[in-house]
Amino acid sequence: MQFGIFSVGDITMDPTTGRTPTEHQRLQAITTIAKHAEDVGLDVFATGEHHNPPFYPSSPTTILAYIAAQTQNIILSTSTTLITTNDPVKIAEDFATLQHLSNGRTDIVLGRGNMGAVYPWFGKNNHDSVELTVENYALLRRLWDEEVVNWEGKFRTPLLGFTSTPRPLDGVAPFVWHGAIRTPQVAEIAAYYGDGFFANNIFWPKEHYIQLINLYRERYAHYGHGTQEQAIVGLGGQFFIRKKSQDAVNEFRPYFDNAPVYGHGPSLEDFTSQTPLTVGSPQEMIEKTLTFRDYFGDYQRQLFLIDHAGLPLKTVLEQLDLFAAEVLPTLRQEFATNRPANVPNGPTFAARRAAAQKAAAVEPAAHTPGSSTKVVN
Structure with missing residues (x-):
């Protein structure tokens, strides 16, 4: 079981101070966060991709390459790479390059994105999003798997005798996860290719993700990649913890109430009861996270969002320290207990x-x- 953190890359005002970090400060901060994640023993760091304010990570491979040069062990991934608007040739080249620079510590999570405005910026139509996802990934897969590619499709110019460079390290392409919040076709694609399926698992109740993950598991087995239990599943999540539960609630409430994503909506109490968000003590986080296996079955990767909503860098690093000291060891032990031998590792x-x-x-x-x-x- 792999544990890590991911960032959506928002630039949000700290409601307790009124200060908004600059793009430069956030880019420097995320490097510090990723390095600290490795220092405290996490397995994975992932960043999103956005091309509009108030987000900064428009070039995730650049960010990850910079982090790769300053780390040794942690797996570096995206939490979303836009398979719809990025050219599959450029994805193949960029991530193979990152794979070489990181000595293999490279994953990728492909997704459609959740902002329709991005499509015309890259010459695409958001109404084609599912078709783009299917076609672009089929090409990406071939670019990594085949030395010479001849290809013609609907959404880009044909390729004739094309070789993507550099080739994947040692002939092994970066591991691909297909991420989805609500799209069953993405689960189908992941199952068809035998890739991983990453469920965002942040904003929606567990019943929603149970349906998507069960669909992926069923189709994974249907396509002959293994049993349903052997399908490769990753989950998102988010937390804010302090040693005392009420301290966590009191400190996080102004950030929650003013966050662009879920501020001015459901109360903090309603949101934590209806979604995977944990705001409380380390023990409360342990208990809630362990229920994920009850809902979704044994899975391979758990990532948490912790650097959002205007939280200052100092607080994020404190969250990592507390998580690593008082939550992570128990989660590793408990998720390993009674894990069937036929369930693959991350x-x-x-x-x-x-x-x-x-x-x-x-x-x-x-x-x-x-x-x-x-x-x-």
Whole structure:
């Protein structure tokens, strides 16, 4: 089980001070946060992609490459890469480059995005979002899997004898998650290719995500990648904790009440009771997070949002320290308890490379002199 944090990259006024950080300050802060996440023992750091104020991460691979140069172990991922508006050729090149620079510590979460205004900025139509998702990913997959690609589709110019460079590190492409908040077609794509499915798991009640994840698991098994239990699932979540529950509530309330995303809507109490948000003590966070397995089954990756809504850097780092000291060890132990042996671990480059090398060692024996037996993996 992998644990980590993700950022949506918002630039929001701190309602307790009236100060709004600059883009420069937020970009510097997210580097500090990512490095601290590795220092306290987390497995994954992820950043979103946005091209409009009040967000800063328009170039997530640049951010992640900068972080890669200052870290050693943590997996670096996006929490959303826009498969709809980005050119699949550029995605293939950028993430293969990041993969080499990070020595394999590169994942990608593909999504449609949730802001329709972005489409015309990149010459696309938001009404084509699902078609773009299907076509662009089919091309991206081929660009990584095939040395030379001949391709023609609906939404971009054809490719003739094209080779994407650099090639994936050691022939193993970055692991792909398909992220969705509400789109069953995305779960279907993830299942078809045998990729991971990442459920945002922030704003909606658990029943909504149960439907999406169950659909993905059923279709994953349908396409022959394994049992439903072996499907690769990641979840989002968010928290604000202090040693005493009421201290957490009192400190976080002004940030919640004024946040652009959910401020001026449901009360903090209603939101925490209806969604995965935890605001309380470390023990309350442990208890709530452990219910995720009850709802969604055993899964591979849990990411939390903690640097949003105007929270100052000092507070975010304190949250990481408290989480690592008083929550993470228990979550690791409890999620490992009674975990079936056939449920895969979270994807890593080393494990996937070893599996690819093992498969390659078997395939050449498909037809040897004096034998008519075909060996299959």
